[in-house]
Amino acid sequence: MKFTFRTEPATFLERPNRYRIVARLQANQQVIHAHCPDPGRLRELLIPGVTVHVSKAVVRPGAAKRKTAYDLRFVNHPAHGQLVSLDTRLPNAIFQEGLEQGFFAPFCGYQEMAREVTLNDPKMPNASSSPRSRFDFRLLDANGAPIWIETKSASLVEERVAIFPDAPTERGRRHVLELTHLAQSGVRAAVVFIVQRPDADQLRPHWQTDPAFAQALIEAKDAGVEIYAYTCHLSPTEVRLAREIPVELTKIFDTAYLH
Structure with missing residues (x-):
């Protein structure tokens, strides 16, 4: 299945709560907030410094205002770099x-x-x-x-x-x-x-x-x-x-x- 979204790499910084992460875009060093769709603990994956992949959020007409401008999609496994999807959708x-x-x-x-x-x-x-x-x-x-x-x-x-x-x-x-x-x-x-x-x-x-x-x-x-x-x-x-x-x-x- 081809994805309809495009991702960009970022460096994971922290996870203030189950549904939000803070990361730094690797292209321009901008610090961004992204929605985390997986409410699991993810302790072995979301380690500070690991590379995550985020996409710009799509705001649909009539939808409630979002608190985050990005969606978290994937993470490179800290041990071997393999891509892991965190998108529960x-x-x-x-x-x-x-x-x-x-x-x-x-x-x-x-x-x-x-x-x-x-x-x-x-x-x-x-x-x-x-x-x-x-x-x-x-x-x-x-x-x-x-x-x-x-x-x-x-x-x-x-x-x-x-x-x-x-x-x-x-x-x-x-x-x-x-x-x-x-x-x-x-x-x-x-x-x-x-x-x-x-x-x-x-x-x-x-x-x-x-x-x-x-x-x-x-x-x-x-x-x-x-x-x-x-x-x-x-x-x-x-x-x-x-x-x-x-x-x-x-x-x-x-x-x-x-x-």
């Missing part, structure tokens, strides 16, 4: 392109695709507060049978293991619970992790950071929810799906990558 677009190109074997043969689809079901978990559940994708086969899909963006990789989440995600756990409910009702459901870098050989839930999400993922799989993970090749101008990697759900706390 990309996975849905990556997944859609993969569907259209027939990249995902588990989802071939579906006739219709819709994004950001709301499902009304009063039996959904948390229905009392939010009876309308919205999912990233709904695919329909020739008989009108659906599969409901949630995509998740993973950027943390330690010792070639992609780990999700990088910070506790109640929203992510709720999505998994809702998919579990669908699977228990006989409806096909799936979670797809898009690892926005190529250097992972498997994916695991981050038991130490968010044990509730990890446990929900195990229960989802036991209920029939399908769980997949795919890596990507990334450059400043495009991103391409690379390969499927296995998902390991074993409960574990003491490996080196769980910091």
Whole structure:
């Protein structure tokens, strides 16, 4: 997928909060503020002095006034320089392109695709507060049978293991619970992790950071929810799906990558 934005390199200085970074453009040394779309901790990536890639923000008519003039897109890994995407908005677009190109074997043969689809079901978990559940994708086969899909963006990789989440995600756990409910009702459901870098050989839930999400993922799989993970090749101008990697759900706390 070719990007519609153009990036420029900058030197990362600091991260005042989860959604904003301060960096110095390498072309003219101007200090700028950029929106960080990934609310994860990103401690192993956003280290002062590392090179990040930012794009000028596009202000849409009628949109609220922005506090930042740039968007953070990528970071060069501090250890080996490999480009890592921090844009959590990309996975849905990556997944859609993969569907259209027939990249995902588990989802071939579906006739219709819709994004950001709301499902009304009063039996959904948390229905009392939010009876309308919205999912990233709904695919329909020739008989009108659906599969409901949630995509998740993973950027943390330690010792070639992609780990999700990088910070506790109640929203992510709720999505998994809702998919579990669908699977228990006989409806096909799936979670797809898009690892926005190529250097992972498997994916695991981050038991130490968010044990509730990890446990929900195990229960989802036991209920029939399908769980997949795919890596990507990334450059400043495009991103391409690379390969499927296995998902390991074993409960574990003491490996080196769980910091």
